[in-house]
Amino acid sequence: MGTLASRELELIRSQFAFGLRERIVTNNAASTQPPLAVWELLRDLSETYENVHRGQSDASITTTAAFEASFDTIAAWINAPSRLTLSMHRSTTEAINAAMYSLMADFRDGDNVVTTLLEHNSNYVPWHAMCREILPRFGRHVELRLARFDRESGELDLDHLASLVDARTKLVCCSGGSNFLGTKPPLDRVRAIADAGAYAQPDGRRGALLLVDAAQLFASTRLDVQAMDADFVAFSFHKLLAPFGVGVLYAKEVLRETLPPFLYGGDMIADGRVFPDRVEYNELPWKFSAGTPNILGVIASAQTLRLIVDLVGADPVRAWFRTDDPLDPAAVDAAMRTVAGHAASLTQRAMDGLCAIDGLHVYGVPRGSERTPLVAFNVEGHSPFDLARALNAQGVESRAGCHCATLAHRDLELDPAASCRVSFTVYNSPDDVDRVISAVRRAVDDPGRFASMPAPVAGAAAATVTSRG
Known part of the structure; x- marks a missing residue:
């Protein structure tokens, strides 16, 4: 299963508060965003x-x-x-x-x-x-x-x-x-x-x-x-x-x-x-x-699992959220196939785009192979921390550091022991991925442009930055 259809994805994204502020949330390997319905619960x-x-x-x-x-x-x-x-x-x-x-x-x-x-x-x-x-x-x-x-x-x-x-x-x-x-x-x-x-x-x-x-x-x-x-x-x-x-x-x-x-x-x-x-x-x-x-x-947390089944339409017959009915294993299987397929498709899209940037090196599992839905990379001559700050200035939320995977970073002899990472989940869109790729390319091509640019702090500011495409 690949990327969710546009209509399905927009329905899912409408259930999250981050969309109100035009955030491009791609630090999901650290933590994901809870749906509004969970806060209401x-x-x-x-x-x-x-x-x-x-x-x-x-x-x-x-x-x-x-x-x-x-x-x-x-x-x-x-x-x-x-x-x-x-x-x-x-x-x-x-x-x-x-x-x-x-x-x-x-x-x-x-x-x-x-x-x-x-x-x-x-x-x-x-x-x-x-x-x-x-x-x-x-x-x-x-x-x-x-x-x-x-x-x-x-x-x-x-x-x-x-x-x-x-x-x-x-x-x-x-x-x-x-x-x-x-x-x-x-x-x-x-x-x-x-x-x-x-x-x-x-x-x-x-x-x-x-x-x-x-x-x-x-x-x-x-x-x-x-x-x-x-x-x-x-x-x-x-x-x-x-x-x-x-x-x-x-x-x-x-x-x-x-x-x-x-x-x-x-x-x-x-x-x-x-x-x-x-x-x-x-x-x-x-x-x-x-x-x-x-x-x-x-x-x-348990109710969030039930909501996931509802969000991705894994069971068209009934709703599971806010019930304690025994979960149908087939509905759980279908839900996670959708989540996994969508995230995997976005990850490969990101791999394809990022690997086309001169000097950029992606670590680990190569393009076209199954991997967790994340891409960690460095760009020759650029600090991963500067890259992450430049992405943030463009409204893209990534992460720079060792990601608590210190042993692997040191084994690869990285100095500093750090990389920049983007990661995806069910609410991310192909447009999010394309904006990530564009933001990385701009950060690499013109690093000085973002050195003193303040980070977006509100919906309007974020919308102004990210609308540059």
């Missing part, structure tokens, strides 16, 4: 604003029901067996940290963790801290190993990955989609490599556990955690049209049952089951829900 939820699992009032009962139903919606969206496999966190970063702290006590002296140079800092730094800062204080030494990637194609070096996995590899951590190089590693092969290590897990299973950072994958692919067969999958909703503040950690139920929680206190304790000599934990999934959660954020 949050306002309406204030009518029954109350805590969950902590009251007998009608408001508490109503809010609790909506909160718990949200777990079912999210489980259905990623094809998880049930809500028992989910825990909610503040972000993908916190979700990965939750997995690290829950697993940490199980690591034995001489074990190792294998991850890759493709990773976001959030799927490297926690394991670095565990192996090199935390566990050594307890006299345990766990090695951290890093798999290479091909510097031209951005593809993960699977042979090198396999060479690092052995009988003492307890965990393999891998990005599902790079936020810099666009790489989508073949997770089925990564799973096979993890299994081949034959690590003796505490429950008697053989093979390394697999954790997938799916932050970018979630934004452009229908996640199917059962088909993926990962032990842990982390992602966050602000990558797919929901507000900030909610990340998810999926974990297989057998792990949920046996692993200790990440945080302690509050809702993760079984009601009334605290004694001087012991504490009994709550049933799943609340065992991993210490304290008061981001209740409204979880409800809004």
Whole structure:
């Protein structure tokens, strides 16, 4: 499936506030824009604003029901067996940290963790801290190993990955989609490599556990955690049209049952089951829900998923938003095919146009190959930060920096360790892409023109700048 038809796209774009200010939003790999209907939902939820699992009032009962139903919606969206496999966190970063702290006590002296140079800092730094800062204080030494990637194609070096996995590899951590190089590693092969290590897990299973950072994958692919067969999958909703503040950690139920929680206190304790000599934990999934959660954020995030199905017309028979009806897997599949196809088409359009600019180099997956919907690039003789500022002066919102993919930037020996990046989602248009290309070309051809130009700050100013074409 390719780019959405003009009429469909305009209908989608009309549901977002950024269109009122003529913003060209192409920093979507960092965060997407929530639809107006989601902000309205949050306002309406204030009518029954109350805590969950902590009251007998009608408001508490109503809010609790909506909160718990949200777990079912999210489980259905990623094809998880049930809500028992989910825990909610503040972000993908916190979700990965939750997995690290829950697993940490199980690591034995001489074990190792294998991850890759493709990773976001959030799927490297926690394991670095565990192996090199935390566990050594307890006299345990766990090695951290890093798999290479091909510097031209951005593809993960699977042979090198396999060479690092052995009988003492307890965990393999891998990005599902790079936020810099666009790489989508073949997770089925990564799973096979993890299994081949034959690590003796505490429950008697053989093979390394697999954790997938799916932050970018979630934004452009229908996640199917059962088909993926990962032990842990982390992602966050602000990558797919929901507000900030909610990340998810999926974990297989057998792990949920046996692993200790990440945080302690509050809702993760079984009601009334605290004694001087012991504490009994709550049933799943609340065992991993210490304290008061981001209740409204979880409800809004789950409802955003339902709204996506409605926005792209994946189910012409009914509307899913503001209901708790069991999601139809076929409607979810259709919705994400549309989102993915549209974003992929825009990404290839951007690749074609940007690669025609003299001196511009795109990193990672080459033109014509499947990639996450982003393009990271540098232009010879131009600072990526200056490029991003010049784009902003023309109303184009990009991002310059290492994108928290510091390992890959350093492996490519970039100085500074930075690139300029544009990224796309379902509300972007072909015109957005063409404006990005034109803005980059102007920034390269006449950099001095934008050196002192103030950034657009309001709708009228932005419209004045972007209308130059």
